[in-house]
Amino acid sequence: MISITSIINIALRALRANAMRSFLAILGIIIGVGAVVTMIAIGSGASEKISKQISSIGSNLILVLPGATTQGGIRMGHGTQQTLTMADAEAIGRECSAVMAVAPAITGTAQVVFGNQNWATAIIGTTPEMVTVREWELLWGRFINEQDVRSGTKVAVIGQTVAEKLFGEVDPLGKIIRIKKIPFEVIGVLDKKGQSLTGQDQDDIIYVPITTAQRTLFGQTLPGRVRLIYVKASSLESIPQATEQIRTLLRQRHRIGPNQEDDFTVMDLTQMLKAAEESTKTMSILLGAIASVSLLVGGIGIMNIMLVSVTERTREIGIRMAVGAKPKDIRMQFLIESVFLTTIGGVFGLLLGIGASLAVSSLMDWPVSISLFSAIIAFGFSAFVGVFFGFYPAYKASNLNPIEALRYE
């Protein structure tokens, strides 16, 4: 039995003898693998961006919005009717088993002033659970607590954007800001979340206790009514169950008959983002598939070169057969040559792909993600291309008649 190192040596020697040709054949594979790696990096970069957004809005988030009023057949938008109450929020937290946390909110926009700076931002009155529901991290200070909500203290927790616009370099903690001319003490600063899927700045926000918002900021709101309710389901799988429980509960509480429409809307944000994530994944598979075509073309190049090589070396094959090479030895020799070509191409293609991905990411500001997985795929795929496209030439070589091969000029 001929040793594998001998066969590898024979193959390497043959490739070295035709360095230029070998290089050109490898180039096709380099480009193919490079394209696949780059496309996968771009695609998975996009889906990672969306995954980050999912976690930034808070995972397993469900929004409960008040229903739309219908006036003379004209349906108005969400919130034209204030149907949700603090009691609804409490009931959801108490009675829905698939719900982990609930935070009601009253929202509005107001001008905020600190010293000679002012800024218009979203003011949200809420309860301490908001931290859990939206998965906020606090950079400094603390969030609103039960005590604040009970007594309606004038305290505010501000987002990064607000902190930047109003305070600049100044430490905001303990400072007094004026919201609608009413003084609030800054008790905490939230960590950065960045843009939401729709491009909204999630850090342009101020949280105040819900009771304070009701009584002093947005006085027009009916007492006990809330603008919307944030709900966190206990897991991704329990979102549909939580949604159903909330619907059933609110229909009961709002005394809605079997044939009547809901006077509220339950929105599953996670599900929407998951759908977006799915479509990016599809896009990334599509990109990879298109790039694979170039790898296929590279493979055909390898096959072409190997066929030429077999023809050129017909006499060599004859000599080897005459001194005792079995057909399978010859086949192995040519297969190893082609696998070697494509694996070398795979390695350099991977490097090219990484380089191209980094270039795309820095030039076009597109998030890319190069995973070990895509590297393994690229490498394995290129070896496979070598076997696949090398097999026919190798088979052809091994099938030569030694007598004719020896006579070949």
Add this chain to the structure above:
Amino acid sequence: MSLIELENIVKVYKFGEFEIRVLDNITVKIEKGEFVCIMGPSGSGKSTFMNIIGCLDTPTSGKYYLDGVDVSTFSLDQLAEIRNKKIGFVFQQFNLLPRATALENVELPLIYAGISAKKRKELALHILSKVGLSDRANHYPRQLSGGQQQRVAIARALVNSPSIILADEPTGNLDSKSSLEIMEIFKKLNEEQGFTTIIVTHEPDIAAFGKRQIRFLDGKIVCDSKVCPVDEKL
């Protein structure tokens, strides 16, 4: 038991509707240690005869016993193994690998015999010294004269200690001086080490080295004796 026994060997080539009987019912025995020269005009069947003895080809019908084993029905792999272990070929065109050194060319059969690199080098160097080319081991074929190339080829044929050396017009591409040198090597190998040697040749003075001559014509053996009469027509 003879080393080589051919019984009613027939080889037919088909070209469309035509059939050419290249070997027509050949029966011949060659004993161990013989030195046989095969003669005959082009197309007489001597090359096909050599190919069958060398296990490069199989007969259409008939039996071929090599060392008492019927190899006429062997598979391609089995034939390759026989060629590797029992046959050493020497060709008119030398047929060395151009991109391999003399040493590497001699090592070639040992690679397919699965012998370790160290052992291969040892054996190959030993054989090269026997053909007087120790100092040329690392030369490439193009750096060697015709006679030297043919000696490398002979070393390659010998390296795996075969039972038979088959040489197809080994002096056809050589000048007369080199031809004689090469024939002297064959003679010495036969006489001193008892290698069974079969040489195909056109030239009567080369054939004169043989202790037995077999002459082919139209696929048949027309003469098989110590010395066949020289046919002026050829």
